[in-house]
Amino acid sequence: xxxxxxxxxxxxxxxxxxxxxxxxxxxxxxxxxxxxxxxxxxxxxxxxxxxxxxxxxxxxxxxxxxxxxxxxxxxxxxxxxxxxxxxxxxxxxxxxxxxxxxxxxxxxxxxxxxxxxxxxxxxxxxxxxxxxxxxxxxxxxxxxxxxxxxxxxxxxxxxxxxxxxxxxxxxxxxxxxxxxxxxxxxxxxxxxxxxxxxxxxxxxxxxxxxxxxxxxxxxxxxxxxxxxxxxxxxxxxxxxxxxxxxxxxxxxxxxxxxxxxxxxxxxxxxxxxxxxxxxxxxxxxxxxxxxxxxxxxxxxxxxxxxxxxxxxxxxxxxxxxxxxxxxxxxxxxx
Amino acid sequence: xxxxxxxxxxxxxxxxxxxxxxxxxxxxxxxxxxxxxxxxxxxxxxxxxxxxxxxxxxxxxxxxxxxxxxxxxxxxxxxxxxxxxxxxxxxxxxxxxxxxxxxxxxxxxxxxxxxxxxxxxxxxxxxxxxxxxxxxxxxxxxxxxxxxxxxxxxxxxxxxxxxxxxxxxxxxxxxxxxxxxxxxxxxxxxxxxxxxxxxxxxxxxxxxxxxxxxxxxxxxxxxxxxxxxxxxxxxxxxxxxxxxxxxxxxxxxxxxxxxxxxxxxxxxxxxxxxxxxxxxxxxxx
Numbered sequence: 001x002x003x004x005x006x007x008x009x010x011x012x013x014x015x016x017x018x019x020x021x022x023x024x025x026x027x028x029x030x031x032x033x034x035x036x037x038x039x040x041x042x043x044x045x046x047x048x049x050x051x052x053x054x055x056x057x058x059x060x061x062x063x064x065x066x067x068x069x070x071x072x073x074x075x076x077x078x079x080x081x082x083x084x085x086x087x088x089x090x091x092x093x094x095x096x097x098x099x100x101x102x103x104x105x106x107x108x109x110x111x112x113x114x115x116x117x118x119x120x121x122x123x124x125x126x127x128x129x130x131x132x133x134x135x136x137x138x139x140x141x142x143x144x145x146x147x148x149x150x151x152x153x154x155x156x157x158x159x160x161x162x163x164x165x166x167x168x169x170x171x172x173x174x175x176x177x178x179x180x181x182x183x184x185x186x187x188x189x190x191x192x193x194x195x196x197x198x199x200x201x202x203x204x205x206x207x208x209x210x211x212x213x214x215x216x217x218x219x220x221x222x223x224x225x226x227x228x229x230x231x232x233x234x235x236x237x238x239x240x241x242x243x244x245x246x247x248x249x250x251x252x253x254x255x256x257x258x259x260x261x262x263x264x265x266x267x268x269x270x271x272x273x274x275x276x277x278x279x280x281x282x283x284x285x286x287x288x289x290x291x292x293x294x295x296x297x298x299x300x301x302x303x304x305x306x307x308x309x310x311x312x313x314x315x316x317x318x319x320x321x322x323x324x325x326x327x328x329x330x331x332x333x334x
Numbered sequence: 335x336x337x338x339x340x341x342x343x344x345x346x347x348x349x350x351x352x353x354x355x356x357x358x359x360x361x362x363x364x365x366x367x368x369x370x371x372x373x374x375x376x377x378x379x380x381x382x383x384x385x386x387x388x389x390x391x392x393x394x395x396x397x398x399x400x401x402x403x404x405x406x407x408x409x410x411x412x413x414x415x416x417x418x419x420x421x422x423x424x425x426x427x428x429x430x431x432x433x434x435x436x437x438x439x440x441x442x443x444x445x446x447x448x449x450x451x452x453x454x455x456x457x458x459x460x461x462x463x464x465x466x467x468x469x470x471x472x473x474x475x476x477x478x479x480x481x482x483x484x485x486x487x488x489x490x491x492x493x494x495x496x497x498x499x500x501x502x503x504x505x506x507x508x509x510x511x512x513x514x515x516x517x518x519x520x521x522x523x524x525x526x527x528x529x530x531x532x533x534x535x536x537x538x539x540x541x542x543x544x545x546x547x548x549x550x551x552x553x554x555x556x557x558x559x560x561x562x563x564x565x566x567x568x569x570x571x572x573x574x575x576x577x578x579x580x581x582x583x584x585x586x587x588x589x590x591x592x593x594x595x596x597x598x599x600x601x602x603x604x605x606x607x608x609x610x611x612x613x614x615x616x617x618x619x
Contacts, residue, residue, distance in 0.1 A: 007569050007595040009607070098579040098591045222569065223576065 004211060006218050012102035019109050019208050024201050026120050034194055036131045042068020042195045043180075043296065044187040044331040050294040051286045052277040059274040066255070066271055068195055069125050070144060071180060071296060074251070075202070076121035077146035078173045079114040081155070082166075084147070086111055089159040089166040093216065096162075097223045103215070110212045113205045124198050135264040142258065144251035151247035158239060163232055164220045168240035168309065171213035175306040176299045177206050183295055183331050214312055221316050238319045241303060248300055249290070293327040302326050338382075342401055345422035348410070351401035352394040352423055356386035363434040363459060364427060365389035366420070366450065369396065370441020370466065371542070372509050372535045377440060380605035384613050389436060394423055396443065398537025411544035413469060417449045431457070436616065440464040440601065441573075442541055445548075451559055458561040459619045462612065465571055465598050469549045470557060474581055481575040491542040498536050505535060515572045517597025559586040564615040566608055568596035590615060 004011040024030075041064030049055045049063045090111070094104055129138050146152050158165040181203040188196055220233070255275070262272040278286060290297045299305045302323050303313075313320055338355035353375050356365070365385045367378045375393035385391050395402040397411055397419065409415060424435065436459045439447025444466025451461035452468075475481040491497040501508060506528040513519040513527060520527070563586040567577045582589050592611045596603040 005595060007593045009592070009611075095579050097576055098593065100592055101590065 004215070006103070006215050006222075007100060009100040009102045012100065012106050015208075015211075016102060016106045016109050019106075019113070019205070022204070022208065023113070024204065026116055026123070030120065030197055030201060031194065032123065032127065036128055036194055037192050038065075038132055040190065040192040041065060042192050043071065044183060044190065046295055046329045046331050048289075049274075050297065051281055051289055052274045053280055054277055055274050058270055059277075062267055062270040063274055065128075065192075065267075066142070067296060068192070069128060069138075070142075070252075072121040072125050072195075072198075073139075073143035074248075074300070075173070075177055076118045076125075077144055078169070079118040079121075081146050081152055082114045082170055083111060083118070084152070085156060085159050085166050088156065090216070092162075093219065093223075097219060099219060103219075106209075106212060107216075110209050113209055117202050117205065120198050120202065124195060127194075132267060133265070134267055135261060137257075137261045137264065138268065141261065142254050144248075144254070146247070149247055149250075151243045154239070154243045158236065161232070162229060163239070164217060164236040165240040165243070167213050167216045167220065168237045168313075169244055171210075171217065171309045171312070172240070172244070172300075172303070172306045174206055174210040174213055175309060178203060178210065179299050179305055180296060187331065210308075214308065217312055217316070234318050236318065237313050238321065241321050245301055248297070252290075252297065291326075292324055293329045295329050295331050298326050298329075340401065341426075343423075343426055345419050345426075348397070348405060348419075349401065349403040350394070350397075350419060350423065352392050354390070354392055354427070355382060356389050356391035358390060361433060362390050363388065363436060364392055364424065365436040365438060366392045366394070366424070366447075368394060368437075368439040368443030368446045369399075370439075370443045371396070371538050372512060372531050373441065373443075374399065374531055374534045376530065377599070377602065378438075381438075381601060381609060381612060384609045385436075385616075388616065390427070390433075392423065392427055394420065395534070396446075396538045396541060398540060399534035402537075404537040405540070408540055408544055408547075411540045413445060413449050413545070413548045416446050417453055420446060420450050421453065433457075434459045436460055436462070436619070438462040438464070438612075439466055441466045441598070442538075442545065445469055445541075445545055448559075451561060451563075452557055455560050458559075460562045460564065460615060461559060462564045462566065462615065464566040464601050464608070465568055465574060467574075468585065469545060471581060471585060472545075473549045475575065478575055484573050484575060487573075488542050488546060491539055492546060497539045497542075501535050501539075505532060509535070513599075515597070516599055517568065517570060517572075518599035518602045557585070562586075562588040562590070562615070562619060564611065565589060565591045566600050566611060567591065567593045568598055568600045568603070569593050570596060571598045573598050 004015055041061055043064050045060055045064050049060050052059065052063055055063060090107055125139060125143070129136065155166050155169065181199050184191060184196060184199055258268050258272040262269050291301050292298060303310055303320060304323060304326055338353050340351060341354050342349055342351045344350070367375070369375050369377045375395060378393055382391060397416065398404040405411060425431065435454055435457055437447045437451045444463040445468060447461055447463060448468030451458045509527050509531055510519060510524040513524055565577060565582070577591060577593070579589065579591060594600045594604045594607055601608045
């Protein structure tokens with residue numbers, strides 16, 4: 001994936017300049033004053049609305065909006081995590097195994113952009129909740145939270161031990177967010193315009209800086225390491241996949257929280273009314289869909305969607321889970 | 335090398351040689367460049383074009399290399415003695431001791447560069463170490479197994495006469511092997527390398543013996559470089575373990591690190607990039 005060379009100061013400098021020159025401003029370049037069109041979905045769905053076969057038009061709209069908020073929140077949390085681990089997973093690496101100053105500068109730009117993305121997604125979610133007069137519990141109870149989770153503690157511990165699980169997660173998240181935008185792009189007219197705009201802006205940055213995680217993984221592979229460190233390096237991706245999977249599944253289960261707050265808003269009642277549809281599938285089929293053929297969730301969980309990450313893992317001969325190949329899932333079904 | 339000339343002078347009783355070139359204007363700063371092993375001052379040919387514009391460039395031949403007379407006693411190769419030789423060269427070049435000095439070293443020449451940088455104090459503009467380090471830093475790596483494994487040849491050189499005999503029998507092959515491993519073997523297979531370096535090799539082997547004695551003699555902790563330091567490193571260097579910026583913190587307050595995707599001779603392999611880094615560093619001084 002890394003199209004620029006780790007030790008090529010000139011191309012790193014050019015890349016940084018490009019990112020700085022083309023950076024967008026969270027206040028200026030996103031039309032926050034526009035109202036949210038709540039008659040439109042946020043994400044295009046497949047025929048079964050992921051795991052809600054037979055959902056009505058109203059239910060599909062709410063499921064689409066709920067998923068959009070979850071995606072926003074997931075990316076925001078993940079990118080917040082990136083900032084949180086900056087010291088152990090980045091600064092320490094660069095101190096121990098230095099690179100040229102341009103690589104450090106590019107990293108600063110990368111972290112600043114991730115912070116901006118996190119803020120933009122949070123702002124959208126807050127605006128959505130506020131405009132639809134949804135209760136604040138929608139954000140606090142239903143949306144994924146990484147901070148304080150076992151996932152973050154494990155990744156943090158791994159980073160402190162010099163592990164690369166963090167960068168494997170980042171590389172996958174970068175790829176997932178681009179893949180999600182690809183799904184959206186095909187159905188732009190049907191989607192809520194402000195949501196689409198935020199994701200388009202996000203994509204612009206991601207497309208430019210996604211190679212940074214790969215550069216860090218390349219750097220990690222070059223680091224001198226004893227036997228134990230080498231053995232750990234072989235399993236870092238495995239751990240990253242395991243922790244991400246457990247976190248995503250646990251956070252998706254938050255949807256059942258709607259039962260507790262269903263009386264508070266029609267939107268929540270509609271979402272709650274869709275839950276029985278999941279029972280038609282059963283837990284095994286739901287899990288299978290999550291990993292194999294549901295949009296968005298399988299994008300995160302199934303490493304086959306992270307082509308560049310998989311390619312690098314193959315090159316570095318690190319261990320991976322043998323997940324099944326994903327099957328096609330046409331989205332945009334209305 | 336437009337106006338380079340070889341100069342020879344007795345320094346502390348031994349004939350000592352160095353190449354001079356570059357800016358002869360009165361008061362122009364001096365750049366003193368130390369070569370490594372197995373090498374010669376010609377290793378810096380690609381850097382001359384940028385240094386000669388602003389500096390009076392001095393490239394000494396290591397004690398025992400070419401026209402620099404061999405010493406009979408090992409003590410003459412130890413770092414303090416080498417330092418006196420190099421200060422002697424500077425005294426000849428700049429009798430007033432007023433010109434600023436940029437010190438550059440490659441490989442084992444970095445030991446001399448480091449010592450000279452420390453000794454010059456405020457007179458030192460900056461120190462540039464290319465794939466090399468001072469002995470104190472090397473001593474800090476004494477528990478680093480990977481460095482010992484990469485430095486196996488240093489231990490081989492401690493055996494009296496062995497290295498000298500090896501070079502006299504297989505010098506051509508050994509030098510070409512070193513350049514091949516170090517990533518700087520010329521495209522023609524290094525046919526002319528031995529011819530160029532033959533007179534520089536055997537006499538400089540004692541530097542490794544003296545350096546090992548110096549290295550194990552310990553480090554006065556108060557030695558800290560008083561000027562900016564530029565470290566140029568090859569990411570694929572087969573003779574030096576990967577650089578670690580932490581290890582330099584105690585020795586230099588202002589360190590810039592530049593890593594290139596090269597072997598042991600970054601200034602030969604990526605001369606354009608190294609020159610750019612050198613020029614930037616020089617302008618920042």
